[in-house]
Amino acid sequence: MEVKLSHTLRDYVTTIHKLERRNVWAQTRQIAERLGVTDAAVTQAVNRLSEMQYVRHRKYKGVQLTPKGRRIAIEMIRHHRLLETFLFEILKMPWDMIHDEAEKLQAYISPEFERRIDALLGHPRFDPHGTPIPGPDGEMEPVSYQPLLEVAEVGQRFILQRVSDRDPKLLRYLEDLKLTLGTELEVVEIHPFDGPIIVSANGQRHVLGRQLARRIFVVPVTSASQAPASRSDQS
Ligand SMILES: [Zn+2]
Missing domain, CATH: 1.10.10.10 (Winged helix-like DNA-binding domain superfamily/Winged helix DNA-binding domain)
Known part of the structure; x- marks a missing residue:
């Protein structure tokens, strides 16, 4: 019988999962920063998770999820x-x-x-x-979308399939421009020297900065048949 993990320890598992994807081992300090707790609290939680075999802990390296821990993260x-x-x-x-x-x-x-x-x-x-x-x-x-910034070509049409969920301001901005999931856009101009990408969507032109074009994910119209359903019917 598996011991039920407390929600606090579940939050640790989620945080470790996010960190280890980038650095292979998650560092105590990073976990503390992400969760807004002390290093001592992290050490205690990691010891507990390690006893329960959700994580591996190596001195000077950090923390890694075990397959059991990864299942919880997913x-x-x-x-x-x-x-x-x-x-x-x-x-x-x-x-x-x-x-x-x-x-x-x-x-x-x-x-x-x-x-x-x-x-x-x-x-x-x-x-x-x-x-x-x-x-x-x-x-x-499986997904095939890529950041608009990486695939944009003048004259190419794309379907907007995914946006990063981390920044509410970005989402509000895209909503104001009516650039919601399922929107078709055409690349009109790509300005050189880190300049913006101009797209046309719903009959309007939009100037998208590089930072924005990096955080919206698209597929070319030709392969968009497997697109998730449009969710433009927001209220
Ligand atoms: Zn989310």
């Missing part, structure tokens, strides 16, 4: 993205608010709650930001 990602979809589609919460709200809730919901919102939503495969939702088995839909 479960938290599934919770997060299902909750985002639930908040957006059922509770009609604005696009830019759902990420923070889901962060707060993801460690708390039970398997039964998860199962029920998944069924209520019709087993969605993508969240409202266009990111795949891991299935109950942890498998994720």
